Amino acid sequence: MxxxxxxxxxxxxxxxxxxxxxxxxxxxxxxxxxxxxxxxxxxxxxxxxxxxxxxxxxxxxxxxxxxxxxxxxxxxxxxxxxxxxxxxxxxxxxxxxxxxxxxxxxxxxxxxxxxxxxxxxxxxxxxxxxxxxxxxxxxxxxxxxxxxxxxxxxxxxxxxxxxxxxxxxxxxxxxxxxxxxxxxxxxxxxxxxxxxxxxEDDKNFNKGVISPIDGKSLESVTSVKISHGSEYKANGKIIRWTEVFFLESEEQQSGLSDPADHSRLTENVAKAFCLALCPHLKLLKEDGMTRLGLRVTLDSDQVGYQAGSNGQPLPARYTHDLDSALVPVIHGGTCQLSEGPVTMELIFYILENIS
Structure with missing residues (x-):
């Protein structure tokens, strides 16, 4: 400053x-x-x-x-x-x-x-x-x-x-x-x-940021920038994990737990997502889907994920590979629910590999 x-x-x-x-x-x-x-x-x-x-x-x-x-x-x-x-x-x-x-x-x-x-x-x-x-x-x-x-x-x-x-x-x-x-x-x-x-509480951050999954506003949602996150290369493209948002649910009225408590889980989820999409990076970029979102919900009653870009869910041709990679990781993460339910949204970008 x-x-x-x-x-x-x-x-x-x-x-x-x-x-x-x-x-x-x-x-x-x-x-x-x-x-x-x-x-x-x-x-x-x-x-x-x-x-x-x-x-x-x-x-x-x-x-x-x-x-x-x-x-x-x-x-x-x-x-x-x-x-x-x-x-x-x-x-x-x-x-x-x-x-x-x-x-x-x-x-x-x-x-x-x-x-x-x-x-x-x-x-x-x-x-x-x-x-x-x-x-x-x-x-x-x-x-x-x-x-x-x-x-x-x-x-x-x-x-x-x-x-x-x-x-x-x-x-x-x-x-x-x-x-x-x-x-x-x-x-x-x-x-x-x-x-x-x-x-009063600081809510003046992430102004104008929206989810690539469904266009939901992420304004005032706690997030962590990822400076050395997962990055994978395939077919002349790079997929890079850049940020994770921690969405507050109704059960978390007392406030979110420390994002650092979920760092291992977010890293595992990001790695699985990147590896699953590596074979499809060229096609995704050609279709204009360069900013991707992955929303993961971990609750005692509900465990699942949503993936999307440009405000729309990812096409069905990608879901088989995503299911195979993400479902085991997400279900394995339910053991970390000592702090209560967790909903997080990871942001990824597909870039040209110019090196």
Whole structure:
């Protein structure tokens, strides 16, 4: 997000350009002196901060709000448990409700500066940030209740060790809102407030995505991108597994189980699907069926699958091979139903093998 917003500032487009510019000058060079050196482990090649999906920062006049979606509690706990007990930091998501955003600019001499990018001809009311940092190193003897400042394209809040304990135990672990007052302890003038807030569930993802099986909307459905999924080659074509959606059923009102719990099952199902269709890849592509969906239902009362493309079921000539490959794998997966019924939809693409 830091790079995309920096590109937006370079080409005066909010939040970023839609097209890349070939042979442009790099906007970031050697890492140099940046706060990210402190927050991320560069020595062991861990360059990223933990990011909680849907978490955003609202910066207004004398008010900063860190908003955590209520359905991301488990992600927030994982990020907190991995953090240093004196420092809590995380990357944020792009704030769609903001009209401006902090931008980190690296000068020719390697130093970093803060700028802001905003929507053209619109007053700046709410500004987003790319990360947040809570530091629990503020001494009570400093004379400050807490300090809030902008650092590069993020916001840093310095608090006492006591406040850090309260933030971790009360606000985050117990899922309660928390307010931090920033400013001098002996004066109420020029005080600022930082709010840690649990907000409504994050449903703002997979917008416009539909199932290739029947055109059903997959908007707000939890999914996992597959970066190193099953991939098989045949007849000059490649079939590649790219994503899996976990559809919520009526029996899962309390929420979905962790997608990682079903990783072995999804891998086995994807492998079987790809192998079954390998002899048919050329014909499928010629018929325009290059985006395929496989919906698998595992329930104590119902076990089965649906496969389709372009909103229609796959033709009958493919079902015999699919049945032979998928039925044993799916029935074998019923033993993993300790978490209740599971309905998942796997997405595949057929591509040209140009290697």
């Amino acid at each position: 830091r790079l995309m917003l920096r590109l937006g500032a370079e080409y005066r487009l909010y939040p970023c350009p839609l097209f890349s510019v070939r042979f442009r000058k790099p906007l970031f060079g050697e890492t140099g002196h940046t706060i990210i050196n402190v927050l991320a482990d560069f020595r062991n090649y861990q360059y990223t901060l933990p990011v909680v999906q849907g978490l955003v920062v609202d910066m207004e006049v004398r008010k900063t709000s860190i908003k955590i979606p209520s359905n991301r509690y488990n992600e927030m706990m994982k990020a907190m448990n991995k953090s240093n007990e004196h420092v809590l930091a995380g990357g944020t998501c792009f704030n769609q409700k903001a009209d401006s955003h902090l931008v980190c600019v690296q000068n020719d001499d390697g130093n970093y500066q803060t700028q802001a990018i905003s929507i053209h001809k619109q007053p700046r009311k709410v500004t987003g940030a790319s990360f947040f940092v809570f530091s629990g190193a503020l001494k009570p003897s400093s004379g400050f209740l807490a300090k809030s400042s902008i650092v590069e394209d993020g916001v840093m809040v310095q608090i006492t060790a006591e406040s850090m304990d309260a933030l971790r135990l009360q606000a985050l672990r117990e899922m309660k809102d928390y307010t931090i007052t920033c400013g001098k302890a002996d004066s109420e003038e020029n005080q600022e407030h930082v709010y840690v807030q649990w907000v």
